[in-house]
Structure formats: C-alpha cells, structure tokens
Amino acid sequence: MSHTKDNLPKEEQVHITSYKDHFSTLIALLLLTVITVVISVFGANLRSLSVFTALLIATVKVIVVAYYFMHLKYDKKVYTWLVLIVAILFVSFAVLTSIEYLNR
Amino acid sequence: MEHTSAFSLPNSGHNRDAEASKMGMWLFLFTELLLFGGLFIVYMVYRSLNPESFLLASFELDVAMGTFNTIVLLVSSMTIAMSITAIQTGDAKKSIFLLYTTLGLAIVFLIVKYFEWSAKIHHGLFPGFEVYDGLPPGESLFFFLYFFMTGLHALHIIIGGIIISVVIYRTKKGLVTKEKYTLTENAGLYWHLVDLIWIYLFPLFYLIH
Numbered sequence: 670m671s672h673t674k675d676n677l678p679k680e681e682q683v684h685i686t687s688y689k690d691h692f693s694t695l696i697a698l699l700l701l702t703v704i705t706v707v708i709s710v711f712g713a714n715l716r717s718l719s720v721f722t723a724l725l726i727a728t729v730k731v732i733v734v735a736y737y738f739m740h741l742k743y744d745k746k747v748y749t750w751l752v753l754i755v756a757i758l759f760v761s762f763a764v765l766t767s768i769e770y771l772n773r
Numbered sequence: 774m775e776h777t778s779a780f781s782l783p784n785s786g787h788n789r790d791a792e793a794s795k796m797g798m799w800l801f802l803f804t805e806l807l808l809f810g811g812l813f814i815v816y817m818v819y820r821s822l823n824p825e826s827f828l829l830a831s832f833e834l835d836v837a838m839g840t841f842n843t844i845v846l847l848v849s850s851m852t853i854a855m856s857i858t859a860i861q862t863g864d865a866k867k868s869i870f871l872l873y874t875t876l877g878l879a880i881v882f883l884i885v886k887y888f889e890w891s892a893k894i895h896h897g898l899f900p901g902f903e904v905y906d907g908l909p910p911g912e913s914l915f916f917f918l919y920f921f922m923t924g925l926h927a928l929h930i931i932i933g934g935i936i937i938s939v940v941i942y943r944t945k946k947g948l949v950t951k952e953k954y955t956l957t958e959n960a961g962l963y964w965h966l967v968d969l970i971w972i973y974l975f976p977l978f979y980l981i982h
Contacts, residue, residue, distance in 0.1 A: 705980065
C-alpha cells in the first residue's frame with residue numbers, strides 16, 4: 670500500500686506548531702517566572718513554603734517546555750515514557766538520599 | 774557526492790533517518806540531565822547541612838540579573854522553536870532570522886553572566902581568592918557550587934551557540950530544507966535542555982530567601 674503525501678498514516682504526519690501557539694507557551698512561562706520571583710521577593714517570611722513553591726513552579730515550567738517546545742505532545746509516546754523513566758529514576762534517588770539525611 | 778557513503782542502501786540514495794537522529798539526541802539529553810542531576814543532589818545535600826550559610830550567601834546574588842537572564846532564555850527557546858516552524862513551512866529566510874535572534878539572545882545571556890561573575894570575582898568570592906578563603910565553610914561551598922554549576926551551564930550556552938551557528942550556515946547553503954530539517958530540530962532540543970537546566974538553577978541559587 671503506497672501513501673501519497675496527503676494520505677500518510679497518522680504517525681507519519683508531521684505536526685507543525687503555529688507561531689501563535691509558541692507565543693502562548695512563552696506567555697505562560699513568563700507568567701510562571703513572574704509568580705516565582707514575586708513569591709520569593711515579597712514572601713520572604715514564608716521561607717520554607719517559598720522554596721517548595723519555587724521548585725514546584727520550576728517543575729511546571731519544565732513540563733511546559735518539554736511538552737510544547739520540545740514537542741513531546743506530538744511526538745511518539747516512547748519519548749514521553751523515556752523522559753518519565755529518567756525523571757522517576759532521578760527523583761527517587763534524590764528523595765531516598767534526603768530521607769537518610771532527615772533521619773540523622 | 775552521491776554513493777560516497779559506505780552505508781547507503783542500494784535503492785535509497787540516502788541514509789538519513791530523522792526518527793533515529795531524534796532518538797539519539799534525546800538519549801544524549803538524558804546523559805546531560807543526569808550530569809546536572811548529580812550536581813543538584815550535591816547542592817541539596819550540602820544545603821541541608823548548611824541552611825543558614827546558603828541563605829546568607831545567596832543574598833550576594835543579583836535577583837534582577839537572574840530574572841532578566843531567565844526571561845532571555847525563555848524568549849530564545851520560543852525563537853528557536855519558531856525557527857523550526859519556519860523551516861517546516863518552507864520559509865528558510867525566516868528560519869535563519871529566528872536562529873540569528875536566538876544566537877543574539879544567547880550572547881546577551883553570556884554578557885549578563887559576565888557582569889555577574891566579574892562582580893563576584895571583584896569581591897573576591899571566586900574559589901582561591903582571599904575573601905572566599907575567609908568565608909565560613911557553608912558559604913564558600915555555596916559559591917563553589919554557584920561558579921561550577923552556572924559555569925558548566927554557560928559552557929552549554931556557548932556550545933549551543935556554536936551548534937546554532939552551524940544550523941544557520943547549513944540552512945543558508947540550502948542543506949536544511951522543508952523536507953530535511955532534523956538538524957534544526959535537534960539543535961532546538963539541545964537549546965531547550967539548556968533552558969530547562971536554567972529553570973532549576975535560577976530559583977535554587979537566586980531565590981532561596
């Protein structure tokens with residue numbers, strides 16, 4: 670079975686992200702940055718909370734960059750799975766290390 | 774030029790595999806993530822041992838400059854993503870323009886970094902300087918990690934800039950086209966990774982008040 674250019678199977682069709690979508694992603698990332706800085710600079714009395722919040726927002730930003738800019742949303746799912754495996758590996762190692770430190 | 778490659782298949786006339794190239798790039802990015810990941814764990818452990826010193830030392834960093842550089846990198850991530858959109862729609866000129874913009878933003882980032890570093894070095898906070906040697910152990914550790922991690926990150930910015938320059942050159946020569954833009958895509962992936970690392974470096978070093 671041969672495919673003409675307009676009749677490719679779904680997984681071979683290339684998704685082209687529009688300029689507008691890229692711009693919207695940037696706006697979301699900038700808003701998250703502003704929120705982080707505002708919490709950090711004006712919420713100094715909420716110290717432990719602000720560290721956690723800053724990391725949480727950073728993680729949201731990273732997910733947005735990976736999902737939209739790095740095209741994970743439209744790529745084969747194998748890339749998303751690989752990213753998740755690496756992320757879980759790293760986070761579990763970091764958490765297990767810190768548990769040891771917290772129990773001293 | 775044709776048939777010079779040892780691996781060209783009899784009937785294909787080429788040996789490109791866009792999907793394999795992309796997978797190769799992602800596997801490389803994972804090694805980069807684990808490289809910085811290890812450094813982040815070093816940071817985490819030492820910070821939990823010296824919370825007060827890390828806090829005090831972090832006040833030396835300029836939040837305004839850090840925020841500015843964060844914005845610069847986020848915008849550059851958008852421009853390189855847009856340059857892929859441009860080449861996919863066959864607009865090589867626009868793609869090259871957007872790549873130049875990304876390169877320009879990379880240079881802006883490095884210039885700001887230069888001013889930040891020289892201010893710290895001027896205050897003697899670089900490892901080996903007198904003030905640095907006189908700091909309490911936790912604070913000198915903060916500055917060591919700051920210089921090492923942002924230095925390694927800046928090295929990635931420089932390498933990213935070189936890669937983007939190669940993409941510009943090859944797009945100009947017509948080697949990157951609407952049908953064949955894997956190079957632009959992979960350069961984009963690398964550049965986004967550099968951005969991702971900064972997204973964590975920024976709050977951890979500048980915003981821990």
